[in-house]
Amino acid sequence: MTKASLSTESFLAAASFQETTRVLTEAAVTGAKDKLIGLKENVIIGKLIPAGTGYLKRLERAEQLRLAAQVQAERLGEAEAIEEAARAFLGVGAGSDDDDSMLLPFAGGAD
Structure with missing residues (x-):
């Protein structure tokens, strides 16, 4: 499950599992943008979840x-x-x- 979570398009969702520092550093260096589509990344930043x-x-x-x-x-x-x-x-x-x-x-x- 860890490898699957790290391969997601959302770097916030990937960082929520393992290798948080590496994932966030890589996202910062590459200028990645998270579209905040999934539940996990929206919960992490406290945004209303895309449900309903x-x-x-x-x-x-x-x-x-x-x-x-x-x-x-x-x-x-x-x-x-x-x-x-x-x-x-x-x-x-x-x-x-x-x-x-x-x-x-x-x-x-x-x-």
């Missing part, structure tokens, strides 16, 4: 997206209500032959 499904994070993200869509829909509804009120105020009818879209800054102009 991530389901809670996905639920939170889905809720954020749902709320953002709701806010966007409300804003769109408000913009449509403002446009309708402006048309009513200006007397612009749905069947009007005049091009009154220039009177309203938010009325179906070029985007």
